[in-house]
Amino acid sequence: xxxxxxxxxxxxxxxxxxxxxxxxxxxxxxxxxxxxxxxxxxxxxxxxxxxxxxxxxxxxxxxxxxxxxxxxxxxxxxxxxxxxxxxxxxxxxxxxxxxxxxxxxxxxxxxxxxxxxxxxxxxxxxxxxxxxxxxxxxxxxxxxxxxxxxxxxxxxxxxxxxxxxxxxxxxxxxxxxxxxxxxxxxxxxxxxxxxxxxxx
Numbered sequence: 001x002x003x004x005x006x007x008x009x010x011x012x013x014x015x016x017x018x019x020x021x022x023x024x025x026x027x028x029x030x031x032x033x034x035x036x037x038x039x040x041x042x043x044x045x046x047x048x049x050x051x052x053x054x055x056x057x058x059x060x061x062x063x064x065x066x067x068x069x070x071x072x073x074x075x076x077x078x079x080x081x082x083x084x085x086x087x088x089x090x091x092x093x094x095x096x097x098x099x100x101x102x103x104x105x106x107x108x109x110x111x112x113x114x115x116x117x118x119x120x121x122x123x124x125x126x127x128x129x130x131x132x133x134x135x136x137x138x139x140x141x142x143x144x145x146x147x148x149x150x151x152x153x154x155x156x157x158x159x160x161x162x163x164x165x166x167x168x169x170x171x172x173x174x175x176x177x178x179x180x181x182x183x184x185x186x187x188x189x190x191x192x193x194x195x196x197x198x199x200x
Contacts, residue, residue: 013055013094013098016055017053017054017055021046021051021053021054021055022054022055022056022057023038023039023042023054023055023056023057024057025038025039025056025057025058025059025071025075026057026058026059026071026097027057030071031070031071032070032071032073032074032075033074035058035071035074035075036074036075036077036078039056039075039078039079040078040082040087041177043082043087043088043101043103044087044175044176044177045177045185046103047087047103047104047106047175047192048106048175048176048185048188048189048192049188049192050106050192050195051103052102052103053100053101053102053103054100054101054103055094055098055099055100055101056075056098056099056101057097057098058071058072058075058097058098058099059071059072059097060072060096060097069097072097075099076091076099079091079099079101086104086108087103087104087108087175088101088102088103088104089102089103089104089105089108090102105196106175106189106192106193106196107193107196107197129169130162130165130166130169133183133186134183136187137183137186137187137190140187140190140191140194141165141168141169141172141190142161142165143194144165144168144172144190144193144194144197145157145161145164145165145167145168146161146164147194147197147198148164148168148197149161149164151197168193172186172189172190172193173186175189176189
């Protein structure tokens with residue numbers, strides 16, 4: 001492809017996705033496993049912030065010994081796994097070295113079926129774990145739990161509320177990786193889940 005066409009395509013991509021919705025794995029030259037882990041963390045954060053569509057640049061593998069991109073293959077496999085887990089809704093090849101990923105609604109994480117060979121779900125949260133939350137996160141979690149109970153026809157939510165809060169917390173916290181500002185990102189994830197519930 002002539003350089004002028006490549007430059008034009010890059011300009012279109014920048015206009016469509018921008019820096020905040022583009023993950024360039026080619027630039028940092030990670031291993032396949034590093035690329036897959038980085039892509040998963042980034043996609044989960046984008047899902048929690050209700051981003052709908054993103055671009056992942058893997059490269060075509062022109063510099064690889066066999067001409068096959070190790071990063072591209074590792075990311076492809078991880079995207080397939082994330083689709084089963086309710087993070088990714090659709091993957092489309094954009095160029096030979098990039099893909100456009102459509103993210104699932106955040107509520108899909110909770111509803112995704114677990115296959116036998118997938119890792120076990122995280123252990124259920126405990127009341128002590130909820131007590132450690134800051135007031136904003138706790139208030140959001142309460143609203144999510146109340147809405148979930150109402151969605152299945154429970155009118156008097158009080159007797160079931162604490163248990164439902166623990167269930168919802170266990171689902172959401174698994175999608176928020178460790179790192180700086182984790183509680184703020186947890187609040188973002190709970191807000192996304194609440195918005196998904198309200199739009200049903």
